Structure formats: structure tokens, C-alpha cells
Amino acid sequence: MTRIRRFVRTHAALLAASVAAGAIATPAFAQADDSAFDSSDAIVVVARKREEKIIDVPIAVTAMSQDQLEDMGAN
16 A cells, blocks of 8 residues: 555646746746837738727738838839
8 A cells, every 4th residue: 555655746746846947937938029110110010901009900910011011012
């Protein structure tokens, strides 16, 4: 019976340590480079057939400057 108890205690301790390590670990996210756009420019999204601020749009949006669009050959 002591072997079973030791087995259970060992695995319970390993499980608790794994859960604690997972809870402590936090992901690191890169910060976006905001220097490409002037903060005084307002970005207006019209994808949903109405004007919205970029902060209010519920989907991921990539804002590009006119120079970036011209470099890509967009019309």
C-alpha cells in the first residue's frame, strides 16, 4: 500500500508543479512600431460600409501608408 501512496503523492506533486509553472509563465508580445504613422492622423475604416475609427473595428486591421501601397504596386 505504501508504494501506491508514494506513486500517487509523486504524481500529484509533479502535476501541481506543472500547473504552477504554467500559471506563472506569461507570454511576451512584441510591441508594434508606431513611428510609421503620425499620431495626429485619424485612420477611418469603411470595410463594413460605414465609417468607424480603427479602434472600434472588431477585426484585425493592418494600416499602411501611401508609400507602402505604392511600393506594393497597389492602385
